Amino acid sequence: MTYCVAITVDAGLVFASDSRTNAGVDQLSTYSKMFCFEEPGERVLVLLTAGNLATxxxxxxxxKRDMKQGKxxxxxSVEHLSEAAEYVGEIxxxxxxxxxxxxxxxxxxxSASFVLGGQIGKARPxxxxxxxxxxxxxxxGETPYQQIGEIKYGKPILDRIIRPETTLEEAALCALVSMDSTMRSNATVGPPIEVLLYEAGSLRLERQFSFGADHPYLLSLKSDWEQALKQAFSTLQHFDWHSPLQN
Amino acid sequence: MTYCVAITVDAGLVFASDSRTNAGVDQLSTYSKMFCFEEPGERVLVLLTAGNLATxxxxxxxxKRDMKQGKxxxxxSVEHLSEAAEYVGEIxxxxxxxxxxxxxxxxxxxSASFVLGGQIGKARPxxxxxxxxxxxxxxxGETPYQQIGEIKYGKPILDRIIRPETTLEEAALCALVSMDSTMRSNATVGPPIEVLLYEAGSLRLERQFSFGADHPYLLSLKSDWEQALKQAFSTLQHFDWHSPLQN
Structure with a gap:
């Protein structure tokens, strides 16, 4: 399986994807699921993929071929991002x-599903x-993210953290935490984790990162989040579970 | 849908279930999914159900009929819990x-699936x-919980908190948090939330609780956990997302 998420905030867009592909437990491979198309200053598009790898x-x-051959x-050629989405859907x-x-x-x-995000000219990302x-x-604004693949494990943290005013950096951190929760509970999602931060209006893809399984930041985030969650849990007030048959 | 979880710790068992049943968005109802069978001092069994309500x-x-009619x-009559599981599976x-x-x-x-837990005589729960x-x-011990229904949203917190030495009260709190995460992200899981704590060796079901949608503890847990999660998230160290093309 796969887990990909794209987050929309006022400051721009954040994309994150895992790289594990499996066709049965003995055919695990690594493939990037994030594809970037950029014409600096004119348009940027980022495509995330899930589902059948051949498709x-x-x-x-x-x-790529259509662009190269000018078909x-x-x-x-598309003037609006929604045209691009329709075109990808048709293909x-x-x-x-x-x-x-x-x-x-x-x-x-x-079958395969896709997340397509970006900005064309002066239109909003x-x-x-x-x-x-x-x-x-x-x-x-009400649904500020889109997910494909194994979407459920990492949804609760997105629901709680992402708001229109969330900064790009916080959104990127939240995407990583969402990815970490998914990897912790599902073996079919794995590193390298690719993350891309796109600043609205910049029309440039300059902040793209790849975190391998042994990347020090990914390792420390994993253990820090585990600790922080346990700490958060420990602050919760207990119910009085001792009163019998209380309702 | 449904979300039910049963947790096994050294101190005993914890069961939790939601009560929402839906057959389409305009047929939402409330049904308990937790059924208790108790012969105090001799055996206790708790059944959680998910799937087709008629089944x-x-x-x-x-x-109940088989017990009443002595069939x-x-x-x-069963001497081991595994016999009870086989019997429920056959029915x-x-x-x-x-x-x-x-x-x-x-x-x-x-189709329907079930979680069956309890203790018969001196055998382990x-x-x-x-x-x-x-x-x-x-x-x-390595997989100290079983879930049925909408299991994914609430799995990460169980994976992180539940250990054999976790107390019954902590396990019950964790079950509620797992339930809260599920309800936050999935509209088909809802209160009342039923929780049962079973102390190993007691052979009595004395600590059963039902939390309605407006139960003050459930409401405060919901907001406390949201706050605690946000606080936990805010303690995380940020990556330097500004270095271009860093790997």
């Missing part, structure tokens, strides 16, 4: 359909989540 | 199979998780 790789390859639409659906007949009855799931069926939804 | 109610009814095996499978043909193709899922297929697994 998501085929989609990314076609996105329209492509990520350089994804087409790639999945290529294998539908071969996969029928085999139990193979060729946006994030879309693209379903396997090709349709998509956008993150809003 | 789980039919199972509970048959468990063997029943929860009073569950039989109930599901009654409706398999009617449900075929309708998209209706008649145990907890089993019973799959819809009727087979079951037990909680152990």
């Amino acid at each position: 998501s790789q085929a989609v990314v390859m076609q996105l 329209l639409p492509n990520l350089s 994804s659906l087409a790639q999945q359909q290529k294998h539908v007949n071969a996969a029928a009855g085999s139990g193979l799931d060729t 946006k994030v879309f989540m693209i379903y396997p069926e090709g349709n998509f939804i956008s993150a809003t | 789980s109610q039919a199972v509970v009814m048959q468990l 063997l095996p029943n929860l009073s 569950s499978l039989a109930q599901q199979q009654k409706h398999v043909n009617a449900a075929a193709g309708s998209g209706l899922d008649t 145990k907890v089993f998780m019973i799959y819809p297929e009727g087979n079951f697994i037990s909680a152990t």
Whole structure:
């Protein structure tokens, strides 16, 4: 599985993704799930992928090929981010359909989902989540993040921390904590963890980071968060569990 | 959906369950998912249910009927908790199979899963998780809890807090926090929250509690935990996100 999250705050966007791919417990590999498309000063797009690796790789390859060959639409030609989301959705659906007949009855799931975020020109930065069926939804002020893959373990901390006024740096830290909670409870999500901070209006992707399994910051965050959580838990007031049959 | 958890510590067992049942967003109801069977001084059994409500109610009814009519095996007759788990699994499978043909193709899922825990005589307290297929697994020292239903949101805190030496009261608090995280992130899990603390060797169920949505302790725990989590998050050391392209 996979865990990817994109966070929208007033200051910009934060993207985070794990890199573990598994097709059964004896086929664990590492693949980046974060793809960046940048025309500095003009447009930036970041794509996160989850689901069938063959499908998501085929989609990314076609996105690059369409741009190179100038086939329209492509990520350089679209005028709005929502057009880009629609285009990615169409490509994804087409790639999945290529294998539908071969996969029928085999139990193979060729579906993939995507998070696409970025900024084009002077429009506001946006994030879309693209379903396997090709349709998509956008993150809003009330729902300031989009997740794909193993989304549940890391959702509670996002729900509690992320607000429109959260800084980019806090949002990036929260994404890492959300990722850490997911890795702690689910073996199919693993490092390297890629994190990208995009400052609204900059139209440049300059702050991209990769944390390997033994990155000192990732290790210390893991143990610091464990300690901080235990400390937080220890401050909670206990209920009087001794009164029998109390309601 | 549902969220139920049973925790095994050296001091005994803790059970917690929510009470929301939904069959679509306009059919929300409240049903207890915790069922207690007690012969004081001889045996105690606690059953938590998740999945299809018709199936789980039919199972509970048959468990009671078998005991009343003295049909063997029943929860009073079994000599080991694992026999009880096998018996519950068999009843569950039989109930599901009654409706398999009617449900075929309708998209209706008649499956149910169960957590069964307790103590019989001088044997150690145990907890089993019973799959819809009727087979079951037990909680152990390395895996000191069993969950059914919406299990992912509330798993990280259990993974971090529960150890064999955790007290019953701490385990009960942790179960409530795990429940709170689940309710915060998933609308299909809701109060009243039932919690039962069982002291190993007591062979009595005396500490059972129900927290309604407006129970002052549940409300204060909710806000205290939110505050404590935010405080914990604020203590984390930030990464230097400003160095461009750092790895």
